[in-house]
Amino acid sequence: MSKRYQHRVSRMIQTRLTTLLREKAGDPRLAMVTITGVEVTPDTLRADVHFSVLGGDEDRAEALAGLENAQGWLRREVGHGLRIRNIPKLVFHYDPSLEYGEHSSSIIDGLELPDGEEPDAAAS
Numbered sequence: 823m824s825k826r827y828q829h830r831v832s833r834m835i836q837t838r839l840t841t842l843l844r845e846k847a848g849d850p851r852l853a854m855v856t857i858t859g860v861e862v863t864p865d866t867l868r869a870d871v872h873f874s875v876l877g878g879d880e881d882r883a884e885a886l887a888g889l890e891n892a893q894g895w896l897r898r899e900v901g902h903g904l905r906i907r908n909i910p911k912l913v914f915h916y917d918p919s920l921e922y923g924e925h926s927s928s929i930i931d932g933l934e935l936p937d938g939e940e941p942d943a944a945a946s
Contacts, residue, residue: 828862831906835869836860838903839912842896851888854881858917862910869910872917882916889914 859872875885901909
């Protein structure tokens with residue numbers, strides 16, 4: 823399969839999963855889950871689904887358990903919504919990028935800049 827096809831299938835799966843989690847998932851563990859990316863293997867037999875959830879380790883573990891519990895349903899629904907030859911197995915991975923961004927933002931907010939001074943001017 824071409825890289826273009828892989829990227830297109832990845833985007834379609836990400837869009838479909840986002841819609842399913844937002845509109846049809848009844849599990850409260852999935853309410854705050856955000857799909858941050860999907861990477862499909864060249865043979866489209868496996869899709870690595872990266873997700874993020876705000877909260878601590880307990881929230882992350884509950885979200886992963888909810889996603890793994892709903893894996894069969896999500897795969898079936900992705901298959902119904904997309905017309906592709908192989909419906910990939912969904913493998914979920916936690917993506918800490920939102921957590922890192924939130925931490926970086928809190929550090930920046932904690933910096934004390936003199937009144938009226940822009941951050942770019944302070945770096946000079």
